Amino acid sequence: MAGAKKYHAAAVLAVWLLIVTFFMILNRTLDLEVFFVLSLIGLLVVAVLIDGAFSRPRYMRYLGYVIIVEVAIFAYIVAEKILEIIAA
Amino acid sequence: MRPRTSHIILVAAAVLLTLLLAGEAVDPVLYAAENISTAAHADPSTIEKRSPGDAASVIPLMDELLGHTGTLALTIKIKDYESAQRDLARYSELTSQFDRLVVTLDLSETDIAEFQKNNRQNQEAMAALLNDSQRLDELQSLEIEVLDGDQRMAVVYEGEALRQKMRETYTAYAKREPETTRIATHYGANATPYQESVEVLAEVVGAAEEWQVEWQDGNGTSAGGSGGVAPRSPLNITVTPREGRYGENLTIGGRYVDGVPGTPLTIYVDSRIAGNTTLDENAAYAYPYRIGRILAGPHLVYATAGAIFSEVATFDVLPAETNISLAIAEVNRTAVACTGNLTTEDGRAVLNAPVLLRLDGETLISTQTDGNGTYARTLILTGGEHTVRAEFNAAGYPLNSSKSGVVTIQVRGEGLSPFPFIAAIAAALGAGWYIRRRGLPPEPPVPEEPDIEPPPEIAETGPSVEIEGLPPRDAATILFRALRERLGIPATKTPRECARLAPDHVAFFERYERIRYAGETPTDEELRAMEQEALERDD
Amino acid sequence: MQRETRVVLLVLLLAGGALYLHTTTTTEEFSRHNIGWNGTSSLPAEEVRDLSRLDPGSTLLLLAPDRPFTPEEVGYLRAFLDGGGRVIIADEEGAANPLLADLGSEIRVRPGNLSSLERDYAHPGLFRGYVVGNDTLFAGVETALLNRPAEVEGGEPLIETSVLTWDDVDGDGRVGEGETFGRSVVCAREGNLIVIGDASLFINAMLPENPKFIENLQPVQIDAVHSRIGSRNPIINTLTWIAERPPAVAAIAALAILPVAWRFGRKRE
Numbered sequence: 028m029a030g031a032k033k034y035h036a037a038a039v040l041a042v043w044l045l046i047v048t049f050f051m052i053l054n055r056t057l058d059l060e061v062f063f064v065l066s067l068i069g070l071l072v073v074a075v076l077i078d079g080a081f082s083r084p085r086y087m088r089y090l091g092y093v094i095i096v097e098v099a100i101f102a103y104i105v106a107e108k109i110l111e112i113i114a115a
Numbered sequence: 116m117r118p119r120t121s122h123i124i125l126v127a128a129a130v131l132l133t134l135l136l137a138g139e140a141v142d143p144v145l146y147a148a149e150n151i152s153t154a155a156h157a158d159p160s161t162i163e164k165r166s167p168g169d170a171a172s173v174i175p176l177m178d179e180l181l182g183h184t185g186t187l188a189l190t191i192k193i194k195d196y197e198s199a200q201r202d203l204a205r206y207s208e209l210t211s212q213f214d215r216l217v218v219t220l221d222l223s224e225t226d227i228a229e230f231q232k233n234n235r236q237n238q239e240a241m242a243a244l245l246n247d248s249q250r251l252d253e254l255q256s257l258e259i260e261v262l263d264g265d266q267r268m269a270v271v272y273e274g275e276a277l278r279q280k281m282r283e284t285y286t287a288y289a290k291r292e293p294e295t296t297r298i299a300t301h302y303g304a305n306a307t308p309y310q311e312s313v314e315v316l317a318e319v320v321g322a323a324e325e326w327q328v329e330w331q332d333g334n335g336t337s338a339g340g341s342g343g344v345a346p347r348s349p350l351n352i353t354v355t356p357r358e359g360r361y362g363e364n365l366t367i368g369g370r371y372v373d374g375v376p377g378t379p380l381t382i383y384v385d386s387r388i389a390g391n392t393t394l395d396e397n398a399a400y401a402y403p404y405r406i407g408r409i410l411a412g413p414h415l416v417y418a419t420a421g422a423i424f425s426e427v428a429t430f431d432v433l434p435a436e437t438n439i440s441l442a443i444a445e446v447n448r449t450a451v452a453c454t455g456n457l458t459t460e461d462g463r464a465v466l467n468a469p470v471l472l473r474l475d476g477e478t479l480i481s482t483q484t485d486g487n488g489t490y491a492r493t494l495i496l497t498g499g500e501h502t503v504r505a506e507f508n509a510a511g512y513p514l515n516s517s518k519s520g521v522v523t524i525q526v527r528g529e530g531l532s533p534f535p536f537i538a539a540i541a542a543a544l545g546a547g548w549y550i551r552r553r554g555l556p557p558e559p560p561v562p563e564e565p566d567i568e569p570p571p572e573i574a575e576t577g578p579s580v581e582i583e584g585l586p587p588r589d590a591a592t593i594l595f596r597a598l599r600e601r602l603g604i605p606a607t608k609t610p611r612e613c614a615r616l617a618p619d620h621v622a623f624f625e626r627y628e629r630i631r632y633a634g635e636t637p638t639d640e641e642l643r644a645m646e647q648e649a650l651e652r653d654d
Numbered sequence: 655m656q657r658e659t660r661v662v663l664l665v666l667l668l669a670g671g672a673l674y675l676h677t678t679t680t681t682e683e684f685s686r687h688n689i690g691w692n693g694t695s696s697l698p699a700e701e702v703r704d705l706s707r708l709d710p711g712s713t714l715l716l717l718a719p720d721r722p723f724t725p726e727e728v729g730y731l732r733a734f735l736d737g738g739g740r741v742i743i744a745d746e747e748g749a750a751n752p753l754l755a756d757l758g759s760e761i762r763v764r765p766g767n768l769s770s771l772e773r774d775y776a777h778p779g780l781f782r783g784y785v786v787g788n789d790t791l792f793a794g795v796e797t798a799l800l801n802r803p804a805e806v807e808g809g810e811p812l813i814e815t816s817v818l819t820w821d822d823v824d825g826d827g828r829v830g831e832g833e834t835f836g837r838s839v840v841c842a843r844e845g846n847l848i849v850i851g852d853a854s855l856f857i858n859a860m861l862p863e864n865p866k867f868i869e870n871l872q873p874v875q876i877d878a879v880h881s882r883i884g885s886r887n888p889i890i891n892t893l894t895w896i897a898e899r900p901p902a903v904a905a906i907a908a909l910a911i912l913p914v915a916w917r918f919g920r921k922r923e
Contacts, residue, residue: 038661045668055148059139080644081623095546102542106535151691152777155683155746156801156854158691159863162775170771170818220771225829302817302835476827 036077043069067097177304185308188315196249210238223516230298233291240288247277269422272348279427285320287413350425358431359406361513362463368401384416411513432513436460441505441519448527454491457484464488471506498528591637595627598649677889684718686883691859701878705730710737713874717881718853728756740846744853746804761808761849771818787812799863803852809842
């Protein structure tokens with residue numbers, strides 16, 4: 028199967044996000060920040076698991092960029108929350 | 116690789132989704148179950164709980180206040196003035212507590228506010244009766260010692276004034292009783308001590324009058340009067356007009372028969388000093404009194420010239436309606452200035468009066484009007500929408516309370532601070548450095564030679580190689596050859612050249628070079644990874 | 655291909671589940687098919703549709719009635735009451751007043767906006783009423799959480815509000831001009847007839863707030879024709895109609911099984 032690992036990774040990520048959405052609906056609260064942070068965690072876990080020691084396939088290259096952008100947004104969210112707590 | 120349509124669609128969808136979400140990023144909570152309610156009911160699990168606290172203490176406090184009137188009246192009757200003073204102090208403490216409760220619970224348009232007004236007047240009446248009764252007792256003991264005719268007359272006049280005061284105070288107190296009892300029983304408070312206090316105070320006032328009569332009879336003929344009638348004080352007093360509203364001026368005046376012009380006089384309103392004046396050359400006096408912060412209802416006024424007390428005159432203060440206005444202006448991003456005017460119906464300004472600003476229906480901020488009836492206060496608020504209302508609750512004034520309309524303001528709030536952006540950039544740089552260091556370089560390598568793409572037919576099925584049972588370095592060699600073959604690189608190329616030709620697998624070839632030429636031994640894990648890479652097609 | 659088929663099947667399964675939930679539940683107030691906060695799907699009650707065949711001595715609940723009663727039905731109810739049965743009418747809007755008049759009762763429901771200053775929640779309509787009468791329905795219950803109740807006039811009072819309660823006519827959440835404090839009766843009884851001015855006591859979100867009351871209520875039958883527990887959704891109504899008729903259920907089961915049996919039968923030949 029061509030690129031089975033790639034499909035596995037995408038499927039796992041999709042299932043994880045579905046589970047997160049399910050629990051958010053159950054809790055009757057849809058919070059974008061929480062969803063984003065949990066998706067980042069999922070992506071990082073998947074990236075670490077599919078990373079082979081000796082190969083650097085194309086998708087891993089671009090995944091690096093995506094991870095950097097998401098970490099930057101995560102740092103922004105955390106900094107905003109800290110400011111909120113200090114101001115209160 | 117030719118970009119397939121599905122890839123293009125995927126990328127376009129991802130970009131669209133990111134843009135949509137970015138629009139919502141300002142308010143990240145897209146939906147929260149809060150305060151859900153329909154016309155028929157509300158969902159209790161989404162409504163926040165709060166402690167009932169204040170509301171439950173209203174009726175017990177009313178009970179206590181009424182109970183205190185009973186005990187106070189009794190202590191006054193038995194002339195235990197010390198415990199009466201302590202009782203009175205406790206009573207006024209409870210009264211202030213009740214006042215605060217009425218303000219916080221926003222009850223100023225209910226009959227509980229009516230009860231509060233009456234209670235305040237009762238408290239003042241009790242204080243006056245206590246002090247007058249005590250003074251009357253002092254006079255009683257004084258008159259036994261006094262022999263001099265003038266001093267005796269002074270005692271007579273003062274006694275007469277006190278008697279009149281007590282009678283007027285009692286009459287007003289008794290007049291308030293039916294209404295207060297009605298309100299109290301409506302709320303289930305016990306009004307019996309209060310009703311009993313009225314009777315007890317009647318006895319107290321009766322006893323005071325009896326003393327006067329006794330004194331008259333005991334003294335036989337008294338100067339200036341036939342038996343049984345109290346002599347009139349030479350200092351007379353009238354109030355013109357007999358009634359008024361807040362801000363109006365009344366004239367308190369009269370004549371001092373046989374008085375010396377220039378004698379200083381002190382004017383008392385409700386047993387408190389209101390001012391000083393002197394007799395003019397006709398032995399008359401006139402003092403202008405402005406109705407300010409006193410309660411609505413009947414009030415007593417008398418004057419003293421040295422030790423001589425005048426008679427007691429009454430005047431009525433009528434309640435008036437008030438109007439309060441509120442205007443809000445933005446001062447800067449986080450502060451707003453609230454200003455307004457407090458006037459009576461007739462247009463008189465209410466001076467130095469306490470005004471409450473109710474923020475968001477809950478928080479109360481107090482301020483005061485100045486000498487023109489205008490108040491101004493700056494509030495510092497968080498960003499977002501807020502509602503403000505100005506309230507005047509008229510405690511202690513002969514005025515009715517009033518509220519302004521509710522004004523809604525949008526506060527811009529603090530601007531974006533740079534700290535989160537700095538944090539984001541720092542995190543991006545840190546992540547980039549970490550990823551590069553770990554050997555997962557994000558930038559594409561320098562020579563991208565498209566014609567080295569391996570022809571797809573050859574690399575379709577990975578060659579099956581057996582490396583079980585082989586020593587590690589030999590296994591690595593086999594795997595290297597398998598990968599080289601799979602990628603379609605000619606067998607003459609060295610590992611370093613292969614690394615250059617197939618940039619996706621740089622790490623593999625570099626590692627193999629070290630194993631082969633530097634004598635390093637690959638671990639089992641590395642072998643597994645290399646096997647995976649050599650045999651799989653994972654692009 | 656097989657992997658993709660599996661994924662597609664999984665997605666279809668999820669979609670099917672969502673569709674099932676969507677079509678067999680509703681968001682109508684008080685509906686038995688509403689599993690949300692304002693439905694009555696968790697209320698343990700048996701539905702009856704025929705008032706002439708009630709068990710004497712049982713309890714009948716009329717929840718937020720919105721259909722008029724015919725004279726025969728009033729007669730059946732009268733007979734049921736005389737026979738010892740207990741009827742509980744829970745109504746917030748006054749729609750039960752004609753029925754109460756027909757039954758010869760002097761109790762009436764007066765809808766309004768009762769709000770209380772003494773309350774545990776931030777919403778003025780959500781407050782506790784105090785049990786003042788003696789009835790087996792409220793045995794062991796001292797207070798009941800009420801949810802925007804209506805006042806009930808007449809009869810013997812069973813539940814009263816605190817004295818700091820008023821009818822908020824202008825809806826501003828505070829006592830204003832023309833509004834006065836006073837105790838209100840929200841539940842009254844006349845013989846075997848109990849009228850509760852708050853139908854919201856029986857919705858899913860309120861059941862855990864008054865557990866002893868719901869326990870005392872059991873076993874209870876609910877009049878499905880006149881109470882507002884049905885639904886206007888045609889799919890749900892069709893499913894309910896079919897479920898009530900065993901022949902229809904059997905017919906549908908046969909319809910499903912026959913093709914499968916025919917196909918397997920053919921294959922063997």
